[in-house]
Amino acid sequence: MIARAMVLLAQVTTPPTLAPPPGLKMPAVQEARLSNGLRLVVVPMHEVPLVQVVLSVAGGGRDDGPLAGLATFTAGMLDKGAGSRDANTIAEDVAYLGATLFAGADWNGINVALRVPKRSMGPALDLMADVALRPAFTAAEVKRQRDLRLANLVQQRDNPGAVAGLHYSALVFPANHPYHRPLGGDSASTAALDSSTVRRFYQRSFRPDRATVVVTGDITLPEAREEIGRRFGAWPVSGSVAANGSSPAVQPSSRPTTIFLVDKPAAAQSVVRMGHRGVQRSSVDYYAVQVMNTLLGGSFSSRLNSNLRETKGYTYGARSSFDFQPLPGPFTALADVRTDVTDSSLVEFLKELRRIRDSAVDPVELERTKQYLALRVPGSFETTGQVAGQVGTLLTFGLPFTWFDDYVRRIMAVTAEDVRRVARQYVHPDSLTIVVVGDVQKIRPGIEHLGLGPIEVRKP
Amino acid sequence: MKPFRVTLALSLAAVAPLPAQSPAPIRVPYTIDTLPNGLTLIVHEDHSVPVVTAYTWFHVGSADEEPGRTGFAHLFEHLMFMGSQHAPYPQFDRLLEAAGASNNGSTNNDRTNYYEQGPVSALPLMLWLDADRMGWLLPTMDSAKVDLQRDVVKNERRQGVENQPYGLVEDILPGMLYPPGHPYSWTVIGSMKDLSAASLEDVKNFFRKYYAPNNAVIVVAGDVKAAEVKALVWKYFADIPRGPAITRPAVQPVTLARDTVHVAEDRVQVPRLHYSWHTPKLGTADDAALDLVAYILTGARTSRLTRKLVYELQIATDTDAFQASKRLASDFSVTATARPGHALPELQRVIDAELARLAEEGPSARELDQAKNTTEAQFLSLLESTNRKANQINSYYYQSGNPDGFQADLDRYRAVTADDIRRVVRSYLLAPKAVLSVVPLGKPELAVRGRVTP
Numbered sequence: 001m002i003a004r005a006m007v008l009l010a011q012v013t014t015p016p017t018l019a020p021p022p023g024l025k026m027p028a029v030q031e032a033r034l035s036n037g038l039r040l041v042v043v044p045m046h047e048v049p050l051v052q053v054v055l056s057v058a059g060g061g062r063d064d065g066p067l068a069g070l071a072t073f074t075a076g077m078l079d080k081g082a083g084s085r086d087a088n089t090i091a092e093d094v095a096y097l098g099a100t101l102f103a104g105a106d107w108n109g110i111n112v113a114l115r116v117p118k119r120s121m122g123p124a125l126d127l128m129a130d131v132a133l134r135p136a137f138t139a140a141e142v143k144r145q146r147d148l149r150l151a152n153l154v155q156q157r158d159n160p161g162a163v164a165g166l167h168y169s170a171l172v173f174p175a176n177h178p179y180h181r182p183l184g185g186d187s188a189s190t191a192a193l194d195s196s197t198v199r200r201f202y203q204r205s206f207r208p209d210r211a212t213v214v215v216t217g218d219i220t221l222p223e224a225r226e227e228i229g230r231r232f233g234a235w236p237v238s239g240s241v242a243a244n245g246s247s248p249a250v251q252p253s254s255r256p257t258t259i260f261l262v263d264k265p266a267a268a269q270s271v272v273r274m275g276h277r278g279v280q281r282s283s284v285d286y287y288a289v290q291v292m293n294t295l296l297g298g299s300f301s302s303r304l305n306s307n308l309r310e311t312k313g314y315t316y317g318a319r320s321s322f323d324f325q326p327l328p329g330p331f332t333a334l335a336d337v338r339t340d341v342t343d344s345s346l347v348e349f350l351k352e353l354r355r356i357r358d359s360a361v362d363p364v365e366l367e368r369t370k371q372y373l374a375l376r377v378p379g380s381f382e383t384t385g386q387v388a389g390q391v392g393t394l395l396t397f398g399l400p401f402t403w404f405d406d407y408v409r410r411i412m413a414v415t416a417e418d419v420r421r422v423a424r425q426y427v428h429p430d431s432l433t434i435v436v437v438g439d440v441q442k443i444r445p446g447i448e449h450l451g452l453g454p455i456e457v458r459k460p
Numbered sequence: 461m462k463p464f465r466v467t468l469a470l471s472l473a474a475v476a477p478l479p480a481q482s483p484a485p486i487r488v489p490y491t492i493d494t495l496p497n498g499l500t501l502i503v504h505e506d507h508s509v510p511v512v513t514a515y516t517w518f519h520v521g522s523a524d525e526e527p528g529r530t531g532f533a534h535l536f537e538h539l540m541f542m543g544s545q546h547a548p549y550p551q552f553d554r555l556l557e558a559a560g561a562s563n564n565g566s567t568n569n570d571r572t573n574y575y576e577q578g579p580v581s582a583l584p585l586m587l588w589l590d591a592d593r594m595g596w597l598l599p600t601m602d603s604a605k606v607d608l609q610r611d612v613v614k615n616e617r618r619q620g621v622e623n624q625p626y627g628l629v630e631d632i633l634p635g636m637l638y639p640p641g642h643p644y645s646w647t648v649i650g651s652m653k654d655l656s657a658a659s660l661e662d663v664k665n666f667f668r669k670y671y672a673p674n675n676a677v678i679v680v681a682g683d684v685k686a687a688e689v690k691a692l693v694w695k696y697f698a699d700i701p702r703g704p705a706i707t708r709p710a711v712q713p714v715t716l717a718r719d720t721v722h723v724a725e726d727r728v729q730v731p732r733l734h735y736s737w738h739t740p741k742l743g744t745a746d747d748a749a750l751d752l753v754a755y756i757l758t759g760a761r762t763s764r765l766t767r768k769l770v771y772e773l774q775i776a777t778d779t780d781a782f783q784a785s786k787r788l789a790s791d792f793s794v795t796a797t798a799r800p801g802h803a804l805p806e807l808q809r810v811i812d813a814e815l816a817r818l819a820e821e822g823p824s825a826r827e828l829d830q831a832k833n834t835t836e837a838q839f840l841s842l843l844e845s846t847n848r849k850a851n852q853i854n855s856y857y858y859q860s861g862n863p864d865g866f867q868a869d870l871d872r873y874r875a876v877t878a879d880d881i882r883r884v885v886r887s888y889l890l891a892p893k894a895v896l897s898v899v900p901l902g903k904p905e906l907a908v909r910g911r912v913t914p
Contacts, residue, residue, distance in 0.1 A: 012696060013546045015555055016584040022510030022683070047508045048843050049483070088771075091761040096826065098833035117837050119483065148770065151730075151777045151799040158625035158728045266727070268622035269615070300562075301553045310550070313611030316619050336619045368558040375560020375579050379511045383844040 021375050024408065027387055029401040030221040034233050037209035041395065042224045043216045043387050049118040051217040052384040053125065053228075054392060055132050058210045060109040062178045062327075063201075069185015071105035073149065073193055074201050078103040078112060080141040083130030087141055090127065099124045103131065107183065107325055108396050110205060115385070118218045121227070129231035135202065142195040149190050157460065160264055160437045161336070164271040167262055167458060168435045172276060172330050179329065208235045214391050217384040257432040257453040259346075262460050263440040270342040270438030271334075274349060278331035279426055281324040281397045287410045288418040289322055289426060295369045295419065296320050296356050296427075297333055303352045304333060312348060314341045322426070326397070331426060339439055343446030346434065350452070353429040361416050374408040486839065486866040488849060491686040493693075497702040498674025501693045502853055502863050503686040506846055512682030513577040514586040515850035517858060519677075520670035521570040522650070523643030523788065524708070531613065531650015532658055534567040536666055538609040540574065541565070545596035547589055549605070559585050567648055570787040571858065577847050580683045584692055587678075591696035594676065597667055603660045610655055617649045625728045626898050636720045636894035637736055637791055643711060644788065672703020677857055681850035711788050714738060716892035723897045723907040730777070731906040733804045734896040735794040735811065739888045742785035743859045748872040749884045750783040750792055755831040756823050756881065757781040757794065757814070764814050765794070773810065775802045787858075792889060803906040804897050815889050822882040835873045839866065 032040045064070045079094075079101055080087040094101045099116035101124075112132050116124040156162045166182055173180040181189070213232065215224045279289055290298075297304035297320025308318035315335040323329030333353065337345040381387055394403055436443065440457060448455060490504045522533045541563075543549030556563055561578025563586075576586035621627040630647055638645035680689045715738060740746040757765045758781040769776035779796040796807045823831075842848050843866075856865030897907035 012588060015547065015551075016588050018559060018585055019581050021560060021579045021581040025510060045508075047506075048840050050837075050840050050844070088762045088767070092826070092830065095760045095762070095830035095834050098837035100837075115837075115841075117483075117840055120833075144771070144774070147774060148777065154729055154800050155625075155777060155797065160623060264727075268618040271623075299557055301550060301557055306550070309612055309615075310608070313608050314615070316612060316616040336615070336623065338615060338618065368554060371560055372557040375582075376562065377560075378509055378579055379560075379562075379577060382509045382511060382846065383841075385844075 022378060024377055024404060026404055027381060029391060032221065032225050034208070034229055036233060036235055036237055038228075038232055038235065039212040040225060040228055041212060041214045041391055042219065042221045043214075043391060044218075044220055045216055045384055045387065046218050048384075049218045050384055051116055051118055051121050051215065051219050052388050053114045053116075053128065054214045054388050055112045055128070055232075056109045056212050056214070056392060056395070057206050058109045059205045060105040061107045061183045063205065064178065064181070066189075067185075067192060067197065068181035068189040069149075069183065070189070070193070070197065070201050071110060071205075072184055073145070073190070074198050074205075075103045075105040075110045075112075077137055077142060077145060077198055078131045078135045080145060081136035081138055083134040085127070085130060090131065093127055094124075097124045097127070099127075101128060101131065105183070107179065107329075111392075113388075121219075125227055125231055132206070133232070133235055137195045137199045137202065139195045142193065142198055146190060146193050149185065150187060153185070153187050153190065160267065160269075160271045163262060163264075163460060164273045164435050164437045167260060167437075168273045168275075168332070168433065169330070171260060171433045171435065177327075179325075179327070207237055208232065209237050212395050214388050214395070216388045216391070255431055255433070257430055257434065259434045259436065259447060259453060259455045261440045261444060261447070261455060261457045262435065262437040263457065264437050264460070265439055265441075267339060267438045269336045270339055270345075270436050270443055271336050272342070272345060272349070272434070272436050273332055273334045274432045274434040275320075275330050275332040276428055276431055276433060278322045278328045279324065280326060280328045282326075285422050285425070286324070288414045288422040290373060291366070291369055291411065291414040292356065292419045292422050292426075293320055293322055294373055295361060295365060296352065296423075299369070299372055301368070303356070304335070304349070307348050307352060308335055308337070308345060312341070312344070314338055314345045314348070318349075339442055342436060342438060342443040343450055346447065346450060346452065350429055353427055353432075356423040357420065357427060357429070361419050363416065366416055366419065370411050370414060374411045377404065377407060483836075486843065486870065488843070488853065488864045488866055490853065490863045491690070492863060493690055495673065495694065495698055497698065497700055498672070499693070499697050499700070500677040500857070501690060502677065502679045502857065503684065503689045504679065504681040504846075504849060504853060504863075505684060505686060506681060506849070507683050509846075510580045510683045511578065511846060512580045512583045512586075512680065512684055513575055513847040513850045514583065514590060515573065515575040515679045515681070515847070515854055516590055517677050517679075517854040518572045518671055519570075519675050519706075519858060520572055521568055522646065522648040523569045524670065525646070525650075527641075528654055528657060529650075529662060530646040530654040531617075531648070532654070532662060532666065533572055534648055534650065535609060535613050535655060535658055536663060537565045537567045537572050537574075538613055539601065539605060539663060540593050540597070542605045542609065543600050544592040545599040547592050548600055552589055552593070555585055555589065556582070561586060569644055569648060573851065573854065575847060575850070583680070583682075583684060583689070587692050587696050590678070591700065594671060594673060594697065595700035597671070598664055601660065601663060606658065606660050606663055610658060613649075614652060614655055617652065617655075621649065626726060626732050628724055628726055629734055629896060629898060632722060632724060632896060633734060633736055633793075633894060636722055636896065637716070637738065638714055642714060644786065668703060669706065673697060673700050674702050675706060677854055679850040679853045679857075679863070681846040681853070714789065716894070718892050719895055720892075721895045721908065723899060723904055725901045725904070726898050728898065728900055730798050730800055731804050731897060731899040731903070732795060732797045733807050733811075733908060734894070734898070736894040736896070737792045737888055737891060739783060739790040739792045741789050742787055745872060745875070746880075746884050746888070747783065747785050747790060749876045749880045750790070750888065751785075752828070752831040752835070752873065752876055753818070753881060753885060753889070754781040754783050754792070755834060756818065756827055759831065759834065764818065765796070765811060768810050768814060769796055769807060775799055775806050775810070798906070804899075804908045808908050815885060819882055819885040819890055822878040825878065828876070828878055828881065832873055832876070836870060839870050842866075
């Protein structure tokens with residue numbers, strides 16, 4: 001039996017040679033502008049009878065001012081009563097139409113996203129227009145949602161990942177920076193919310209000349225212009241434009257590496273977040289930074305994951321990212337690690353953050369990373385949601401729709417020297433903010449022993 | 461196919477009735493072949509974007525684990541990425557990344573699945589790597605790999621269970637619902653003790669028994685030609701020998717004679733209540749009805765429990781109902797988290813009253829339409845992604861032998877009536893259940909008391 005098996009087992013022993021990758025077949029992006037200044041972008045995709053419509057109004061969390069969480073709260077209030085419908089009628093109608101309607105905010109804007117089967121698009125757009133243009137913001141609903149958010153904020157404190165994230169943002173960004181405070185608000189800012197504050201914020205933000213509508217799916221440009229124009233064309237340009245959030249200096253903190261411990265007694269793991277301020281999206285180094293980070297901690301085979309998960313077995317996954325925003329968002333390396341190897345994990349993180357600066361990258365590793373970034377692009381344009389997301393990102397950052405045409409070439413042009421240069425410029429192992437949420441009594445002695453920098457224990 | 465009739469006359473809402481047209485039936489064309497070694501290949505061509513997914517299901521899950529080896533099917537899944545004879549570690553991930561492809565795997569009670577997805581040019585590599593680990597995994601397998609992934613899986617467990625608020629529920633509920641020895645009485649992630657006990661010998665035996673081609677189905681979906689895929693699969697997989705036929709002992713249906721009540725303390729600030737019942741298995745008519753019940757209870761902001769607990773009474777922050785459909789038997793759960801200052805018996809009274817009311821009155825026509833229309837839209841979303849289609853084709857094939865089960869599945873939901881909803885709530889959700897309270901440390905007074913159903 002064994003001999004026969006061996007004869008039979010004629011596996012092809014080397015990996016197949018692959019044909020050239022398919023060219024980028026970018027969907028056609030079409031555009032129109034309504035007379036009130038509203039910009040309309042349409043990407044027809046006719047495979048499935050679904051339509052996705054995303055209205056984005058510039059501003060969002062960066063315009064929160066002193067009330068952290070105001071933009072996300074205002075967004076969440078849009079569908080809690082609008083036009084002739086109360087909060088419950090809106091939810092019932094959305095469900096009846098087989099639609100999903102989501103209103104949220106990020107650091108750049110407020111988004112109202114509708115996803116609906118083509119056959120119920122008309123009534124769903126009527127509803128969306130009510131929500132976006134005629135929200136009620138009744139005092140009773142504002143109070144109801146405010147109380148719910150306060151209760152959720154209490155619950156959030158039990159989640160060590162969420163706790164680590166809040167401390168991390170508050171420590172990496174100075175108090176006058178919009179990213180210092182949570183996008184979702186805190187209990188003090190939430191308690192101060194009322195309907196007039198919300199209405200004022202809405203009136204300053206929601207203007208057609210600050211807005212775009214992206215439509216993807218089973219629709220044509222003329223059809224979209226007609227459907228969107230009928231409902232959003234009479235939206236008047238009015239109100240005063242909110243001042244954009246302040247833009248403090250973008251220099252990374254010069255604070256030497258400091259460790260901030262947050263106690264979670266009996267924690268099975270330590271939640272580790274480390275980094276500093278990063279790069280803005282408009283940087284000329286965008287491509288090189290993407291390659292560098294993918295190699296460092298942006299893919300399964302990256303150095304951080306290979307080291308902390310696949311070699312040491314300290315974690316289920318380690319990674320790093322640059323949060324590209326109009327203002328530099330954070331560079332963050334992170335993992336949840338076993339309590340008794342918290343100190344050893346910090347050593348390995350630091351080792352990788354130094355290595356990428358100090359030694360030249362291996363050419364095979366570099367080539368693999370570039371190809372991974374370049375060749376996976378077609379897979380980011382499969383669904384109406386993905387396409388709307390990609391188009392929305394280009395719009396947010398003022399990039400041309402032809403941006404992807406050049407993407408592969410720009411990624412493939414990144415050299416080993418570029419990677420090392422941007423690592424030295426944007427990764428700073430000597431001025432890290434390190435947040436660890438874990439069992440302080442157990443992890444502190446080992447971390448102290450490392451001598452990485454001062455240790456401060458923060459209240460949860 | 462049953463026509464999808466919208467009840468216009470009863471609708472008093474602000475929104476106009478939907479056009480009463482019957483949408484075109486969903487068709488997902490495919491070819492199917494079985495190699496002499498028993499490997500099944502299903503190809504679905506979708507030329508909209510130049511991408512491909514290769515999705516392999518092995519018909520083995522945590523339900524097949526031996527006593528004392530809980531969590532083993534999932535640990536084994538991790539080992540499938542640790543290299544094979546001609547693609548030694550870490551080639552699997554590195555070669556795929558260099559080809560622009562990503563990959564992952566997952567394990568549940570009933571099956572283990574693996575996919576690669578990326579540009580269509582990467583397909584030969586995907587299939588070659590899958591063939592090498594199906595045919596030639598053991599030559600490079602050793603204790604060091606098992607030890608390493610054992611550590612990784614234990615970390616996965618810490619991250620998802622021990623260090624997660626309310627995570628201990630996952631450990632406790634299966635044992636409350638199923639008797640010892642039942643294949644669903646333990647968790648997919650397994651216990652730390654059993655993970656520690658897994659050996660290299662276990663890995664070899666499990667592989668030989670369950671990872672043979674006759675226990676696997678590959679679905680390739682994307683911008684491909686079926687004949688070319690078939691040629692590649694023959695080239696790479698045909699020489700892998702067939703494994704033993706798998707027989708599984710019949711599993712007797714389980715019912716609870718009375719409510720089982722348990723209180724657990726966790727490092728949380730507010731208590732959470734879990735109800736769980738035995739329900740009919742995946743793919744049955746009542747399984748679909750219970751999916752719609754879950755929607756009617758908590759699927760939207762205005763669903764019955766959400767509206768009462770979160771919106772009107774404001775005694776909970778969240779509530780969720782879910783029919784966990786599985787191959788041997790399903791379970792239905794209702795979860796609700798109290799707001800600060802509220803105890804679980806308050807929530808319990810509302811949940812019990814709403815279930816009784818739904819069993820008595822049934823849903824309104826419009827409520828049922830909302831649940832069905834939302835379900836139908838979810839089917840459309842599923843069709844947008846080759847990855848999701850490939851996984852679903854595999855699921856349908858395992859359930860019924862029909863890879864293109866989409867329309868039949870949708871019809872299952874369309875056929876549900878208001879009387880069905882009343883009947884399944886009465887039959888399954890007024891029956892004895894598992895009642896689990898998770899309360900803050902030292903606060904057992906916030907829990908639901910043992911109110912034992914005779």
